Amino acid sequence: MSNMFEKFFEAASSRIPAWDIEYENLPTPEYPIIDDDLYITDFNDNYAELISMQDYLTGNNQSLSSLKTEDRYLIDGAIRKHGLEILAFYKSRRDIDSDPYKGKWGIFYIEQGLIRVKEQIEEYYPALLTSFGKNLRSLNKAYDFIHAHEVFHFIFDLYALSTESKMNKALYVPLRRSFRKHSIYQVEEALANKKAWEWAKSIEGGIAEFAYDFMKLQPGAYARFDEDKFSLGGELAANLIDLNISKGAFRPDQALWVDIVPKNLLRKTLLPEYIVKPFNLSGWFKPAWRLPTVESIKETASFEKSISPYSSMRARWDSTKSKLISYPGTPGLNFKLWDKKIGNWSVRVNDNFRVHLRQSAESKVVWNAEEFGSHKQMGHG
Numbered sequence: 001m002s003n004m005f006e007k008f009f010e011a012a013s014s015r016i017p018a019w020d021i022e023y024e025n026l027p028t029p030e031y032p033i034i035d036d037d038l039y040i041t042d043f044n045d046n047y048a049e050l051i052s053m054q055d056y057l058t059g060n061n062q063s064l065s066s067l068k069t070e071d072r073y074l075i076d077g078a079i080r081k082h083g084l085e086i087l088a089f090y091k092s093r094r095d096i097d098s099d100p101y102k103g104k105w106g107i108f109y110i111e112q113g114l115i116r117v118k119e120q121i122e123e124y125y126p127a128l129l130t131s132f133g134k135n136l137r138s139l140n141k142a143y144d145f146i147h148a149h150e151v152f153h154f155i156f157d158l159y160a161l162s163t164e165s166k167m168n169k170a171l172y173v174p175l176r177r178s179f180r181k182h183s184i185y186q187v188e189e190a191l192a193n194k195k196a197w198e199w200a201k202s203i204e205g206g207i208a209e210f211a212y213d214f215m216k217l218q219p220g221a222y223a224r225f226d227e228d229k230f231s232l233g234g235e236l237a238a239n240l241i242d243l244n245i246s247k248g249a250f251r252p253d254q255a256l257w258v259d260i261v262p263k264n265l266l267r268k269t270l271l272p273e274y275i276v277k278p279f280n281l282s283g284w285f286k287p288a289w290r291l292p293t294v295e296s297i298k299e300t301a302s303f304e305k306s307i308s309p310y311s312s313m314r315a316r317w318d319s320t321k322s323k324l325i326s327y328p329g330t331p332g333l334n335f336k337l338w339d340k341k342i343g344n345w346s347v348r349v350n351d352n353f354r355v356h357l358r359q360s361a362e363s364k365v366v367w368n369a370e371e372f373g374s375h376k377q378m379g380h381g
Helices: 004-013 053-057 067-082 111-124 133-165 172-178 188-203 208-216 220-224 228-242 299-324
Strands: 048-052 088-091 104-108 273-278 296-299 337-341 344-348 353-359 366-374
Touching: 004 053, 004 133, 048 053, 088 133, 088 273, 088 353, 104 111, 104 299, 111 133, 111 208, 111 273, 133 172, 133 188, 133 228, 172 220, 172 337, 188 208, 188 228, 208 220, 208 366, 296 299, 299 353, 299 366
Parallel strands: 104 273, 296 366
Antiparallel strands: 048 273, 088 104, 337 344, 344 353, 353 366
16 A cells, blocks of 8 residues: 555656656766765665664664774765765665665665764763663664754655656756766755754754764765755755756745655655665775775974964874874864865864874875964865
């Protein structure tokens, strides 16, 4: 028997004609091409077990109490390269006959990604580790946080479906096709992260500090979550309705509607959710996504010159160096690629200062600290 959403989907989709635009005739985004872009069809479901989220949260299927160090490097590096979609992905009902998991649609959470978010929340908020039911409590926060992001993709899918039905025109697929090789720049990701951030701020015992830092590590539009919601909504509406994907695209008449759908279509029971349990994470994540290792840091002459006016920050910088060497993905460091052209990475020293570093020519595990300065001086706003 069809549920409410499936009936809505069938009625609306029957009014949408087949998409007939040649790929080469689509507009091109004004963003750099991503040579190693990520698509959900890249995931190989032969290397993972699939179970329902309800069974996972209520049963004895939580096989990972902690992660292997190498898995942390893979996940933390992938987040910086591909954004939150590396932890979970939304598969539209439109794609039910496509890989991965043919015959299924909904939200698919990668188990190791869920566990990694759980770990990071606990590092930010140690009190969660001393409370009753600590493991389940922080796991539920991680799940709800990622769910808030992914459910926006479902909401936008519904908005697009309704708009396509009214206009008798395919919109959703051409937009996705236009952003192939540019997926991290889709403003839909900014609004999805904004929804997750709003959830993180709204709950009792909120996790806003973690959420903000976590999403600022992400690339492209993912990091735009703190921009004005109306402006982001207007941009996304123009992307969809007009296939206007220029940086100045804006439809103010639709800005408020891109994330508004009837509440009865947002019941969790209508949106299938699954846990993907990869047998080996390296079967899903490419080694090239790995967060780089930091074994030692050398301070260059330019670094010494830039830090000399801030002698009181030496001890704080020494502490930052120790954390980087211990594990570069330590929460609070905000360690991320800053300038791909020259290979500069950036690390937070405190709320006011950052350092730019680069791997040395002799060894990828030896790093040169090249510049110290305020966030504004370093171009971080």
